[in-house]
Amino acid sequence: MTDLLWPGDERAGDLLTDAAVLAAMVRVEQAWLDALVDAGLAPKALHLVGLVGPDDVASLAAGAEGGGNPVIGLVSLLRERAVPPGGAESDGTWIHRGLTSQDVVDTALMLAVRDALDRVAGELRDQITSLVGLVEAHRRTTMVGRTLTQHAVPTTFGLVAAGWLEGLLDVAEDLDRVRATLPVQVGGAVGTLAAGVELARLTGSADPEAVAVQLARATAGALRLAAVRPWHVRRRPVTRIGDALVAATDAWGQVATDVVTLARPEIAELAEPVKAGRGGSSTMPQKQNPVLSVLLRRAALAAPPLASTLHTAAALAVDQRPDGAWHAEWDTLRTLARRTVVAADQASELLAGLRVDGDRMRANLDAAGDGVLAERDGIRRLATDGGTSEGSKPHSYLGATDLLVDATLARARTSLEESP
Incomplete structure (x- = not known):
């Protein structure tokens, strides 16, 4: 998958491509059919994985407009191809029996997004280590500590970086919670599990409702997803993912904004890692543009509107299955997840190779003069009835910096020890 107008898109590889989502949909159909067979509701196990693939994407995409989603065409292909030569054609009709299109799409997106979330989680671990x-x-x-773009009081770069680190630790915790609760969607036509109940009743089950619930649990277990009640119009599982992804781009955007500011030639306290062919200008050969940070800021700016679309769709989910709001989620979630993976990879590269000019930082602090100690002097005058005390060096006014840094480092080490 490529995107000429989203530089770096190739970093996301095959994640959430059409082929990846299609493969996930087939896995859902397979898990459900296996659950039917194991429960004695379908007569014969069929092997569905591999029956359709990347070569089928174009035709399925073209046919999806007819029913508003690609599942209808997929089911037709699977039923056509699943029965081996000499097999009973009726065996194929058990494919998808008891599911609805939304079950397949929602669950497949959970599977495809999980791969993206796992990738982001791995990048976050690398960033925390850096x-x-x-x-x-x-x-x-x-x-120099700066507030509202102006010199304020002294700080340390260690504390600035600790602030970045706290932000990423927050993101990693949120992301872990989301990854642990990605749900299966098995509700049937209107979320009542009616088809499963009826199938169980017709086969003589003493407790058909329990059988239907077990079908959902078995499907969830096979796919390593959480077994939950149907959520056709309760879209928090989707918005929760979107919120976690946006929180990640927020954190990287804040880092990138600091970097592009402190990398300005007149400040020159930070610089991006050097890589051949990166950072150049088409007309100004003297420039070394902070491209990674620029692209991270781009991601941070573009992500919130995508999450907003997910929340708007959630608010407009109607009846027992949404009419258009659900459809608006698919590509929105895919785009947000892929872009977050790209940003995660770029942020890892930025932090692993970030160049810090400590001498320049100290020189800028010295050049700031006594103004950066104005707050301290005001406090001393107040506390000593107008008198002064010795010690005018900026490093003498760093507050509880060491304690704050120690606390952040302790939190980070615990996070790294507990992460898989």
């Missing part, structure tokens, strides 16, 4: 190193190396590298 930031631990930066914080430890620069916990006493003094620099």
Whole structure:
């Protein structure tokens, strides 16, 4: 999958491509059919995985308009191809029996998104490791603290990086919760499990409702998803994913904004990692543009509107199955997830190779003069009835920096120890 107008898209590889989503839909159909067979409701196991593939994407996409989604065409193909030579044609009719299109699409998206979330989680671990190193190396590298773009009081780059680290630790915790609760969607036509109940009743089950519930649980277990009640119009599972992804791009955007600011030639305290062919200009050969940070800011700016679309769709989900709101989620979620994976990879590269000029930071702090100690001097005058005390060096006014850094490092080490 390529995207000429989203530089770096190739970093997401095959995640959430049409072929990946199609493969996930087949896995859902397979898990459901296996559950029917294991429960004694369908007569024969069939092997569905591999019956359709990338070569079928174009025709399925073209035919999806007829029913508003690609599942109808997929089921037809599976039924056509699943029965081996000499087999009973009726065996294929058990494919998809008891499911609805939304069950397949929703569950397949959970599977495809899970792969993307796993990738982001891995990148976050790498970023946390990189930031631990930066914080430890620069916990006493003094620099000007800036508020509202102006010089404020002294700080250290270690504490600045610790702030970035806290943001990523928050994101990693949120993401872990989402990954652990990705749900299966097995509701049938209107979320009542009616088809499963009827199939169980017709086969003589003493407790057909329990059989229907077990079908959903078995499908969830086969796909390693959470078994939950049908959520056709309760779209929090989708918005929860969107919120976690946007929180990630928010955190990377904040890092990138600091980097592009501190990499300005007149400040020159930070610089991106050097890579041949990156950062150049088409007309100004002297430039070394902070491209990774620019692209991370792009992702941070573009992600929230995508999540907003997911929330709008959730609010407009109507009846027992949504009419258009659900359809608006699919590509929105795919786009948001792929772009977040791209940003995750770019953020890992940025933090692993970030160049810190401690001498420049100290020089800028020294050049700021006594103004950066104005707050301290005001407090001293107040506390000493107008008197002054010794010590005018900026490094003497760093507050509880060491304690704050220690707390962040301890949290990060715990996170790394507990992560798989």
